[in-house]
Amino acid sequence: MKILIIDDNPDIRNLIKVILRPYDIDVLLADSGKAGFEVLEKEDIELIILDIIMPDMDGFEVCKTLKGDPQTAEIPVIFLSVKDETTSLVSGLKLGAVDYISKPFHQDEFIARIKVHLALHESRTLLRSRLEENKQLIHILSHDLKNPIGCAQSFVELMNEDPDNTEEYMDYIKLSLEQGLQIIDLVRHFMAIKDKKAKLELKKRNLRQLIDIALSIIMNKAREKDISVDVNVDSGIYIEVDEVSFINSVLNNLMTNAIKFSFPGSVIEINAEQIPGGKNGQDPGLEKDLIRICVVDQGMGMPEDIRQNLFDLKKSVSRSGTEGELGTGFGMPLVKKFVEAYGGTIEILSVEKKEGRDNHGTTAVISL
Amino acid sequence: MDRHELIIDADFQDLVPDYLARRKTELETIGERVEESDFTYLKRLSHDWHGTGESYGIPFVSEIGEALNRAAKAEDKATILSLAEKLEQYLAHLDIRYE
Numbered sequence: 001m002k003i004l005i006i007d008d009n010p011d012i013r014n015l016i017k018v019i020l021r022p023y024d025i026d027v028l029l030a031d032s033g034k035a036g037f038e039v040l041e042k043e044d045i046e047l048i049i050l051d052i053i054m055p056d057m058d059g060f061e062v063c064k065t066l067k068g069d070p071q072t073a074e075i076p077v078i079f080l081s082v083k084d085e086t087t088s089l090v091s092g093l094k095l096g097a098v099d100y101i102s103k104p105f106h107q108d109e110f111i112a113r114i115k116v117h118l119a120l121h122e123s124r125t126l127l128r129s130r131l132e133e134n135k136q137l138i139h140i141l142s143h144d145l146k147n148p149i150g151c152a153q154s155f156v157e158l159m160n161e162d163p164d165n166t167e168e169y170m171d172y173i174k175l176s177l178e179q180g181l182q183i184i185d186l187v188r189h190f191m192a193i194k195d196k197k198a199k200l201e202l203k204k205r206n207l208r209q210l211i212d213i214a215l216s217i218i219m220n221k222a223r224e225k226d227i228s229v230d231v232n233v234d235s236g237i238y239i240e241v242d243e244v245s246f247i248n249s250v251l252n253n254l255m256t257n258a259i260k261f262s263f264p265g266s267v268i269e270i271n272a273e274q275i276p277g278g279k280n281g282q283d284p285g286l287e288k289d290l291i292r293i294c295v296v297d298q299g300m301g302m303p304e305d306i307r308q309n310l311f312d313l314k315k316s317v318s319r320s321g322t323e324g325e326l327g328t329g330f331g332m333p334l335v336k337k338f339v340e341a342y343g344g345t346i347e348i349l350s351v352e353k354k355e356g357r358d359n360h361g362t363t364a365v366i367s368l
Numbered sequence: 369m370d371r372h373e374l375i376i377d378a379d380f381q382d383l384v385p386d387y388l389a390r391r392k393t394e395l396e397t398i399g400e401r402v403e404e405s406d407f408t409y410l411k412r413l414s415h416d417w418h419g420t421g422e423s424y425g426i427p428f429v430s431e432i433g434e435a436l437n438r439a440a441k442a443e444d445k446a447t448i449l450s451l452a453e454k455l456e457q458y459l460a461h462l463d464i465r466y467e
Contacts, residue, residue, distance in 0.1 A: 011420045013389070014383055021379070053415065082419045104422030104430045107377070 002026040002043055006036035006062060007051035012103070016049065018113070019107050033057035033065070040072055046121055047114065048077045049101070052092065054101050060092050061245060066086040067096040076117050076126075080105075104229060136333070137187065144183050144262040144329055147217060147252055154220050172216070179217055182244045186276060200242040207293070208274055218259065218365035224265045229255075239291050239368050245338045253331035254295040254364045260321030261299035261362060262315040269296040291368045298361040301352035310348055311336040344368040371461050376425035378466040387424050388459060391417070395459075398452040402445050410440035412449060428458050 003025055005016050010150055013029045020027050028043060030036035032054060039045070052059035059079055066072045079100040090102050098117055101110060138328070155169040155176070162169075211233055222229055239246075258268045275290040300322055302310075310332045332348075339346045345367050353360035376384055396415055401409050414436035421429025432455045439447040 008422065009416050011387055011416065011424070014386075015420070015423055016379075018383055053412075081417075082415060103419030104427075106423070165396055 001044050003047040003049065003103045003114070003118075004028045004030060004036060004039055004043070005049045006030045006033060006054075006059070008032060008048070008054045009119065012051065012080065016110075022368060023111070025118075026112075033062035036062060036201070037065070038074075040066075045072075045075055048075055049080055050077050051080045052089070053081075053181070060088075060095060062367075063092065063095045063097055064242045076121050078113065078117060134190050144334070145180055145350055147256060148176040148180040148183070148248075151217050151220060152180075152202055159344075167283050172308055176217060178348050179248055183248045185304070194345065200245065200338075202242055202342060203247070204238045204240050205243055205293070206235065207239050208233045208235045208238075210243065210247055211251060213269055213338065214247045214255060217247075217256045218252060221256070221259050222268070222300075225259060225273060227259055227262050227264065227266055227268060227269065229268045229350075231270045233270060234274070235268060235291075237274050237291060239293075239342075241342045241368070242338075246342075249331075250338050250366070253335045254366075256299040257331065257364075258299070258362070261301075262297045265320050266298045268298075270294070271296065285317045293366040293368070295364045296361065297363075299353075301360045301362055303352055307348055307350050311346075339366055339368075342368055371463050372428075372458060373463045373465065374426060375465050375467050380424060381466045382442075384426075384464060384466075385388075387420070387441050388426075388462075391429065391455070392459060395428050395452055395456050399449065402448055405443070408419060411437060414440055429455065432458075 001024060003020070005013050005027060007013050007016075008031050010031070012306065013031070017027045017029065018155040023319070028039050028045070030039050034057065035046070036050075045306045050062055055063075063079075064069055064079050066075065066077060073096075076099075076309050077097040079089060079092055079097050080103055081092075081100055082103045098114060098120075152173045155172045159169045208231070211231055215229060219229070242251075255268070255270075262268060271294045275292065277288045277290055302319070306319070312333065336346055347365045347367075348362065349365065351357065351360045352356050384428070398413075401413075406416070414433045417429050417433025418437055419430075421427060421431070421433060432451050433456060436451045437450060
């Protein structure tokens, strides 16, 4: 927790530093508004204590500048003023400061006020981040629901073109709609987990079977681009996951991306290996067996800056696929959330397609 | 003149001697500033005394600061000098115990 004191009087700066020493607060000092802005450029400050009367730029001017800059506007500001300045303080508070402390102040009152405002700031920040996360989840929902609904729509079209196989297509439509409903349940579940009301139910599942179900939903897209999917997964590999999220969010997103960024006619590989752990395992560093699942495409790859921000909800960006396919850019952050909920990790390796480079493509590696 | 005894929070033990030394240095300049009618400086100085003394556990510095600030605004040279003298005497007879 970092707070910034902007006051030209060293007696005040030193005093506040000593008063706050026993608390888990990092106190940064600035002797002018200008010095304060320099600190703010480098540090994440959670509270500013600002003197009003200072040479060059007074506290009101500093506050006005802070509130006018989106980078600093949300940082709470507390004015420090001597008692006879309280009248002008009212107009100062209108600039956006949250409170003021009169000088001379008493240690206990000072600490109490600082604590109140730090707690308020923390609550506000948490609330904002939850709102943002919920907003992103709605985007993710739309993204993941698009696949089963699109799949059902394709089979309805096939039924019209090929009425002799209606029964078979009906089964696929039913399966797709079931997947869609499961996603909705999953998001409800996900929200409950976020609110710490529930836990994902992890069960041992056959990896090959999960991949086959996921492929049945996504294969139409691959066929449309004449992309073949080569699955090299031993039928004896089991993983401990939540089935619905693993099929509909993790595998679905990874495969959708692989198809989206692959060139027509290319091959996508899904590989898995089991690395024995424990006392008799190959890797003595592993407490238990490690399952490594790779989704490998030979597509356009991605630039390094995109790869680095792929799992960040706020920085994640959507890119068009090789055939102009659109996306939301929110799939991968959700994939990471789920893989971590299973106790695993995910890593993305990528080589961007450039002239004279043949080994381009992306590999998603999940370790469970 | 009687001695004044103050008990100050031990947390401030490292700060108070420097704080008092700065006040003594400032007091030495007051006569000159009054002579020059530098009321801007005197207002600023008294404002700082008013705002810090009590917080350091020395309320008399704040009291003198407040009164001196009023005198500086009124450009009342005699009162300024008298208040400075009072503070000088007070500090010269001050005994501090840290607890």
